[in-house]
Amino acid sequence: xxxxxxxxxxxxxxxxxxxxxxxxxxxxxxxxxxxxxxxxxxxxxxxxxxxxxxxxxxxxxxxxxxxxxxxxxxxxxxxxxxxxxxxxxxxxxxxxxxxxxxxxxxxxxxxxxxxxxxxxxxxxxxxxxxxxxxxxxxxxxxxxxxxxxxxxxxxxxxxxxxxxxxxxxxxxxxxxxxxxxxxxxxxxxxxxxxxxxxxxxxxxxxxxxxxxxxxxxxxxxxxxxxxxxxxxxxxxxxxxxxxxxxxxxxxxxxxxxxxxxxxxxxxxxxxxxxxxxxxxxxxxxxxxxxxxxxxxxxxxxxxxxxxxxxxxxxxxxxxxxxxxxxxxxxxxxxxxxxxxxxxxxxxxxxxxxxxxxxxxxxxxxxxxxxxxxxxxxxxxxxxxxxxxxxxxxxxxxxxxxxxxxxxxxxxxxxxxxxxxxxxxxxxx
Numbered sequence: 179x180x181x182x183x184x185x186x187x188x189x190x191x192x193x194x195x196x197x198x199x200x201x202x203x204x205x206x207x208x209x210x211x212x213x214x215x216x217x218x219x220x221x222x223x224x225x226x227x228x229x230x231x232x233x234x235x236x237x238x239x240x241x242x243x244x245x246x247x248x249x250x251x252x253x254x255x256x257x258x259x260x261x262x263x264x265x266x267x268x269x270x271x272x273x274x275x276x277x278x279x280x281x282x283x284x285x286x287x288x289x290x291x292x293x294x295x296x297x298x299x300x301x302x303x304x305x306x307x308x309x310x311x312x313x314x315x316x317x318x319x320x321x322x323x324x325x326x327x328x329x330x331x332x333x334x335x336x337x338x339x340x341x342x343x344x345x346x347x348x349x350x351x352x353x354x355x356x357x358x359x360x361x362x363x364x365x366x367x368x369x370x371x372x373x374x375x376x377x378x379x380x381x382x383x384x385x386x387x388x389x390x391x392x393x394x395x396x397x398x399x400x401x402x403x404x405x406x407x408x409x410x411x412x413x414x415x416x417x418x419x420x421x422x423x424x425x426x427x428x429x430x431x432x433x434x435x436x437x438x439x440x441x442x443x444x445x446x447x448x449x450x451x452x453x454x455x456x457x458x459x460x461x462x463x464x465x466x467x468x469x470x471x472x473x474x475x476x477x478x479x480x481x482x483x484x485x486x487x488x489x490x491x492x493x494x495x496x497x498x499x500x501x502x503x504x505x506x507x508x509x510x511x512x513x514x515x516x517x518x519x520x521x522x523x524x525x526x527x528x529x530x531x532x533x534x535x536x537x538x539x540x541x542x543x544x545x546x547x548x549x550x551x552x553x554x555x556x557x558x559x560x561x562x563x564x565x566x567x568x569x570x571x572x573x574x575x576x577x578x579x580x581x582x583x584x585x586x587x588x589x590x591x592x593x594x595x596x597x598x599x600x601x602x603x604x605x606x
Contacts, residue, residue, distance in 0.1 A: 253279075254271075256283055257271060257274075257279060257282065257283060258271065260282050260283045260285065260286050261282065263286035263289075264282070264285060264286060264289075264301075264302060264305055265301070265302025265303065265305045265306045266305060266306070266309055266319075267309070269313075270309065270318075270319060270320065272318050273318035273321050273322070274318075274320060274321070275320070275321065275322045275323040275326075277323050278320055278323055278326075278360055281359055281360045281361065282320070282360075285356075285359050288359065289301065300348060300352065301352045301355075301356075304348065304349045304352040304353060305352070305353075305356065307337070307349065308330065308333050308353060311333045311336065311337065312329065312333070317329060320360075323360070323362060326357070326360070326362055327357060327362050327363050327364065327365040328365050330353050330356075330357060330364075330365065331365040331369070333353075334346075334349065334350050334353060334369075334370070334373070335369065335373065337349060338373040338374075338376065338377055341377065342377065342381060343374060343377045343378050343381060346373065346374060346377050347374060350370050350373075402555070402558045402559040402561075402562040402563075402590075403548065403551070403555060403559040404559075404563075405563060407546070407548055407559075408436060408556070408559060408560075410546045410547075410548065411432065411539075411542050411543055411546050411548065411551070412429065412432055412433070413546075414542055414545045414546040415428055415429050415432070415542060417545060421513070421517040422492065422517070423489075423492060423493060423513055423517050423518075423519075424513055424517070426485070426488050426489040426492050426493075427489050427493070427510060427513070427530075428538055428542065429485050429489075430485040430486050430488070430489040430510075431445055431510060431530075431535060431538065432539070432542070432556065433481060433482050433485050433486075434460070434478075434482060434485075434486065435556040435557060436556045436559075436560050437478070437479060437481075437482050437560075438460070438462070438476055438482075439556075439557045439560055439561060439577055439578040439579070440462075440556075440557060441532075441553075441554065441557060442532040442533075442535040442536055442553030442554065443464075443532045444462055444464075445510055445530060445532070445535050446508075446510075446529045446530060446531055446532050446535070447462075447463070447464040447529070448460075448462075448508060448509040448510060448529075449463075449504065449505055449506065449507060449508055449509060450495060450498060450503075450504035450505075450507045450508075450509055451501070451504040451505045452509070453486065453490075453509065455487065455496075457477075458477055458478050458483050459475050459476065459477055459478070460475065460476055460478055460482075460486075461473050461474070461475040461476075462474050462475075462476070462579070474579065486509075489510075490509070493511075493519060494519075495507065495509065495511075506526070507527055508527060508528070508529035508530065510529065510530040510535075511527045511528065511529060511530055512528065512530055512531075512534065532553060533553075535553050536552050536553030539551050539552065539553060539555060539556070540552060543555070557578065558589065558590060561574050561577070561578055561586075561589075561590050562590055562591075564577065565590065565592060571583050571586065571587065571592075574586060574590075
């Protein structure tokens with residue numbers, strides 16, 4: 179017998195219209211992924227009469243894998259979800275030993291209960307590293323229980339050739355914990371101390387080589403160029419074989435660095451909004467010594483304005499309008515080998531890095547037959563030329579935006595000798 183419901187008092191439904199059972203969307207997504215993976219990877223991930231008995235995945239019976247339209251069991255969905263929580267893709271279910279399934283299903287809960295969020299992220303990263311190495315070797319991961327410890331030992335040994343001491347120690351610790359959670363022995367444990375010592379020795383050799391290379395290059399890197407050498411570097415930018423856009427960009431960078439005493443980081447920090455073409459003013463908003471971001475503006479010379487406008491016009495950057503777009507778009511960007519602008523995947527433009535600026539200047543210097551050119555050479559050289567022409571230290575400091583005179587003098591290698599008291603005695 180049905181109840182009569184008053185129109186004034188409709189039935190109360192405590193569930194919203196869009197309510198769905200908890201985990202329903204996740205289950206469907208994982209189910210679709212599981213079907214795609216199990217169809218792509220022939221062969222059962224577990225025996226036909228495994229944990230599920232007769233209620234498992236019908237298409238998993240036999241060695242041919244599932245057939246289209248196969249029903250994926252809930253335990254298979256749970257396994258795929260557990261592997262995802264461990265940072266592993268669905269391909270980890272391929273060739274998986276049935277004996278490892280219970281531990282893998284339990285492991286994500288144990289991680290969340292015993293480790294912080296950042297530790298779980300680090301563990302996932304190292305498991306993905308192990309999975310990537312296994313895939314490169316054509317092996318399944320985790321695969322079979324009896325071969326997993328030895329394969330992990332091989333992975334740790336191989337990665338010890340490229341990782342640093344801290345990264346290697348973390349990787350070995352996380353993989354050892356993974357084996358312990360699976361109740362498997364750690365075959366690499368006896369070799370870990372030896373491998374860690376080898377990594378530290380390699381790092382010491384690399385640091386020693388870098389220090390020696392730095393000492394050899396210090397004399398060249400700290401040198402300054404004469405005016406003729408600066409002009410030779412600019413002239414060599416017209417050499418044949420250089421891409422047109424690269425020629426325009428590099429000349430604009432070199433002219434601005436010499437005229438404004440720019441650091442290589444200043445080139446990286448320039449945005450389109452910093453250039454006022456109507457007034458011919460370029461603003462340096464993020465100088466190294468300007469921690470408050472007050473900025474300083476310069477009226478460019480006709481030459482600097484011409485080379486900057488030539489680069490912006492040829493690259494198409496000068497046509498970008500809109501305050502927001504100009505504030506985000508860098509003035510100087512990397513180029514493809516084909517000659518076009520290099521863009522990120524989302525279509526945005528990344529700035530030309532300071533190290534890239536140094537490499538560009540070094541390449542042009544070598545083309546001009548001048549060694550030792552680096553990212554700071556134009557700034558240091560022009561400041562030294564100003565000092566040689568009789569400019570005061572205060573004028574040089576203001577032009578180069580140094581924090582104080584002592585820093586500027588040390589940067590330029592200027593040694594000041596104070597007047598001794600003997601001069602005053604002789605004057606008496």
